[in-house]
Amino acid sequence: MQEIIRTESLTKRYGDYSVLQDISLNVYRGEIYGFLGLNGAGKTTTIRMLLGMIAPTSGEAHINGQRVLGAKPDLWQQVGYMVETPYAYPNFTVRENLRLIAKLRGLPEKQSTEAVMDRLQLARYADTKAKNLSLGNAQKLGLAKAMIHNPSVLILDEPTNALDPAGIVHIRELLRHLAKEEGVTVFISSHILEEMSKLASRIGIIHGGTLLQEISSQQFEQLRRKRLTVKVREKGELASELLRQAGYATQIADEGRIEITDESAIRQPERIAKLLVGADLPLAELTVNEEGLESYFLQRVSQ
């Protein structure tokens, strides 16, 4: 698979203060890579480095095989981006703002402006001055500026955090379509776990400037699933063996807890209880919960 975005040990220090340490990641063509982290984790700094707006203290970033720092301006014809809160020229309308970008990018002004406004459902606000836009529409304008030239790489910093639910779904479908049907490579950063889990094909968790872990969409699908957790006072292995013999797929989690993700166990937890009590293995704990991405994420970043 073709590697579109690559960083090698990206590090950024301001004096003694380290913002990013050794960020190495790859994003392949047609992937939607989700960069997930708390506020201040280093997401925006990484994105600014991918766009050549900040020079790394050490390490390199590459897009389409070219080094970002000192890249020829042609590279940016392939890249659309939105960094942090999107701003536009306040006294220019949506249409006028887009025409300015179209002109700078050497595109046919009218055509490309109308097309991108349709795509992002902004046509209704075409003649509204940017200073009078709601936050959600301002964000859509930012996305429009990022997409107006139909780039093959999209780098988006928190693209949906101001949108209403309809807007979020629309953008999600749009990005999925772009990635799947047009092979656009998308790099998104966000702190909204739920949205990220629905959109990204791979998630990189960043915390305190370090890339903690990368998980694929299959892995976090498993994390989202409901599970039954049972803990016995003693003879944990015996309990586990018993459950396995009864046909449940068991896994040992932390502190000796036994995890079962089988549908049947979740629907009828009393059977598990009966089994264990019947075998004289007193229960200390039995819960059915959906751990989900949120607690997994919070657990990872607190370590």
Add this chain to the structure above:
Amino acid sequence: MRSLWNAVYVENRKLSRSPVLWGMLVFLLFVTGIRSGGADWNEHLGNMTFLFASVFGLMGFGTMTAWVFGREYADRTVKDLLALPVSRTRIVIAKGLVIVGWCLIATLTIFGFSLLLGLLIGVTGLSWSIVADQFGGLLLIAAFHLLLCSPVALLASISRGYLVPIAYAFTTLMVALTAGPTALGAYLPWSIPALHLSMSNTAASAFPLGIASYGILILLFGIGAAGTVSWWKRADQR
């Protein structure tokens, strides 16, 4: 080249929509109008040129430059200009060209206005050689002021706004007015335009000040321009 032209077109659209530009033009016209009149055309046009050289040229051009660069930071739109198929150097050059263009238009406008006023008032002794002379003098002063504007652009970029560079423009103006008449005057960049003007009335050559004075203007321009381009290209844009 086409990308430079596109950038110039866009910068021009932005500046021509700005109240700062039109406000400055109106202000310059107003000041020109107030100071019009005199015994003859030399005095009438000369008053206007002197006011321009000593105060309003630097103020007006400086404010425009501060706004063209500073507004991208104040409106937080600068990040849209940093990763484009137009290089950052070209963006800076485009801004510079648009500033030069509109400053020249402003210069032409106040000269034309002054001419019109003189005709309306009925100033005596109109001769086209006087007009041509005065026009040439004014254009030269305008060029000097444009050279002085490049540090304004640099300050706007470093301070990420337009307040600091405007404060700089006003401060240098005050320094020029204070130190201009002293021995330091010929070496202080901001007093050189007015000094040049006051000496060129009596002097034989078109450039009455020493070569060091004009060299200082060019040097200051070079530092400001190179600094601005370098800042846009290399500095961390957070």
